[in-house]
Amino acid sequence: MTILITGANRGIGLAMAELAASRGETVIGTYRGEVAPRQAGIDWQRLDVADPASHKALAQRLSQTALSLLVCNAGVFLDRNQKLDAGYGKPLWDDEFAVNVTGVFLTIQSLLPNLRRTKGKIAILSSQLASQTQASGGNYIYRASKAAVLNLGRNLAVDLASQEIAVGIYHPGWVQTDMGGASAAITPAQSASGLLARFAALDLASTGCFQTWDGRPHAY
DSSP states (O other), rough: EEETTTTTTSSSHHHHHHHHHTTTTTEEEEEEEOOOOHHHHEEEEEOTOOOHHHHHHHHHTTTTOSEEEEEEOOOOOOOTTTTTOOOOOOHHHHHIIIIIIIIIHHHHHHHHHHHTTOOOOOEEEOOOGGGGGOOOOOOHHHHHHHHHHHHHHHHHHHGGGGGEEEEEEEOSBBBBTTTTTOOOBBBHHOOOOHHHHHHHHTTTTTTTTTHHHHHHHTOO
């Protein structure tokens, strides 16, 4: 089984990559910087998910690779602590949507040929903040981008079902990462273990699901 995880150089992505590799899976991890990470057992590939040329280059390098699972994990949270009256400038909207929404679509689009070879699966990391039931205010750009990628995943599930490619959307939990903060509820290892179990269970019967890291259905 070959898995590709975007944004695998830190946080939840790295925890998933290391755990999958330790189980004997072939893991391709992407990173955005200029220097590849050093973690062994992972095939590191450079990818800036916001850059169409970077997607094209990755697809060319992996043109002969069949993917069993694509995990769209790369994401940013740039509008933390912005003020409603004076914050949330247009560059934040552009940059956050370019990674969290457009970047996910471009990743899936460019690697569909690889997934078709095995009738693979697609896992998209969204957030509980995408749900209209979690409308507690603030963080408008992040919430909107995660709601958009939830909608994207649901519609991709419909269109790819005839190709026998299942798509799941997941809330990874409140995780102790740079994004989640040190006071978050669970560790990256806990989130990674739960998410990998969810991905393993994903099939055409459950395609389009929105679930938490520990297997609970999440309200849309």
